Amino acid sequence: MIEDRNAATAQGRPTLLDVDAVKMVYSSAHRTVEALGGVRFTVGDGEFVCIVGPSGAGKTTLLKCISGLLRPTGGTVRLEGTEVKAPPQAMALVFQDYARSLFPWMTVEANVELPLKQAGMARRQRRDLISSALADVGLTDVGSAYPWQLSGGMQQRVAIARAIAYRPRILVMDEPFAAVDAQTRADLEDLVRDLWHKLGVTVLFVTHDIDEAIYLGERVLALSASPTVVMDDIAIDLPDARDQIGTRSLSRFGELRKELYGQIQRARHTSG
C-alpha cells in the first residue's frame, strides 16, 4: 500500500482532472492583463496534488477556472472527461476565508446540511452524512452551535465537513490554513491527510507555503508569476505515513524543499 502511493503519479492512475492550456486574460479599455498564460496539468484519480506559487501568481484565478466559477478565456478544464462550464457536482470547495464561507445565520449542522438539501437528498441520508462528516473532522458535539461561536480552526473543520459530506470525487482547497495559528494548522494538515486516506477522495490543495505543499502532497506543481504557467511538477517521494516532526526532519524533505524554493525564487525574479 505504501509503495503503491509512492510510486503513483498521474501516469499511474486514470486522469480525473485535466487542465488543458487554460488562459485567463482580463481586458479593459486601457490595458489587458494576462493572468493565466496556458496552465496545463492533470490530476489522477485519488491523487493528492499541491499547487504552490508566489503571491500574485493567479492561484485563486486558476482555482476559480477549475471549479467552474469563472470561464477561462482560453483552453478547457475537464473533470471525469466532461468539460467544466459550471461548478460540477463531483467537486467540493474549501475557501481560505472560512469565516466568510460559512453561513453565520445557520448552525454548524445546517451549514453542512444545506448543500445536500439543495441537491434534493432525503432527510435520513442527510442525517447520516452530516453526523459521519462531523465525526470525521472531530466535531461531534458542536452541531447546534453557530460558526461564530467556534475558533478559526474549528470553523475551517466545519467547512471541510461540509465539503466531504457532499461526497465529491475531488476536494479543491484554496489556501485553507493560511489564516490559522501554527499548531492548529499542523492539526488540520494531518486531518486532511487522514481524510484523504480514509475517503479515497482526490485532493487539489493550493498553498503559498512550500513546506506545507511538500508535507501534504504526493506531487507538487510550482506555478510561475503571472502570466501563470506550471513551471515544475515534482513527485514527492517521501514515505506515505507522515508526521509533523519525523517527516519534516528527513533529509529528503530538505532536498525537496531546496529544489522547490529555488524554482519559486526564479519565478519571482523572472516576474520582477
Added chain:
Amino acid sequence: MRVLSRFLYAVALPCLLALGWWFASRGSQNFFFPPLSGILSAFADVWFSAKIVEDVLPSVLRLASGYLIAAGMGLALGVPIGLSTRLRAYVEPVLEFLRAIPPPVLVPILILFAGIGTTMKLMVIVSGCLWPVLLNTIEGVRGLDETLGATTRAYRFTRRGRLVHFILPGAAPLIFAGLRQSLSIGIILMVISEMFAASNGIGFTIVQFQRSFAIPEMWSGIILLGLVGFIFASVLGFVERRVLHWYFGLRAAERNDT
C-alpha cells in the same frame, strides 16, 4: 432576577416622566394644558368605548396593511435591483428623486386619483414607507459577501435556495433597519392621511376634538398614538430579535475578539 431588573430599568423613566407630568399639571388652570388626571379620565371615557372598533381599529388596520404592502414591495423590488449592477445604474437616480418627495404633499394629488377612501390612505402610507425598506434592501443585497456567493454557486444552490438561504438572511440586518425607519414614517402618514379627509380613525378623532375644544380628549388621543406606535415598534423588535439573533451574537463575538 435579571429579567426583573431589566423590566424595572425599562419602566423607571416612563414612570418618572408620568409622575412629573402629574404633579406639574396638578391644579393647572390653563385651558390648553389640563391636569393629567383629567386627561387620563378622558382617556378611559373616550377610548374604552365603541371608538376602539370605530376609530382605533380602522387606523391600526390601515397602518398595518399599508406597512406590510410597502415592506413586500420593498423586498420584491429591492432584491433584483440589488443583484444587478446594470439595473441599479438605471433606477438609482430615480429612486433618490422619488424618495426626496415628502409624502404629505402627495395627499391632495392622491385624493384626486383615488378619492378619500381607504385606497387613498393606504397609498399615502405605502408612498412613505416604501423608500427606507427598498433602499436598505438594495444596499443589503448589494453588500452580500462574495465568498458566500461563490459558496452557493460552488455547491450548486437552486435559485430559490440562493434567495431563501443566502440573499434574504444576508441582507436581513439592513432590511430590518429599513423596516424600523418605515414604521415611524408609517405612523406619521397614518395620522396625516386621516387629517385631510376622513370619517374615522385616530387622526380624524384628534382633529375633531381639537376643533370642538375638547382639550383633555385631544390629549388622550395623542397619548393613544404614542401607545400605538410603541406597540408596533415592540412587535417589530420582537420579530427582529428572533430573525436576527445570529447577527447580534456574531456582533458580540466580534467585539470580544478585538
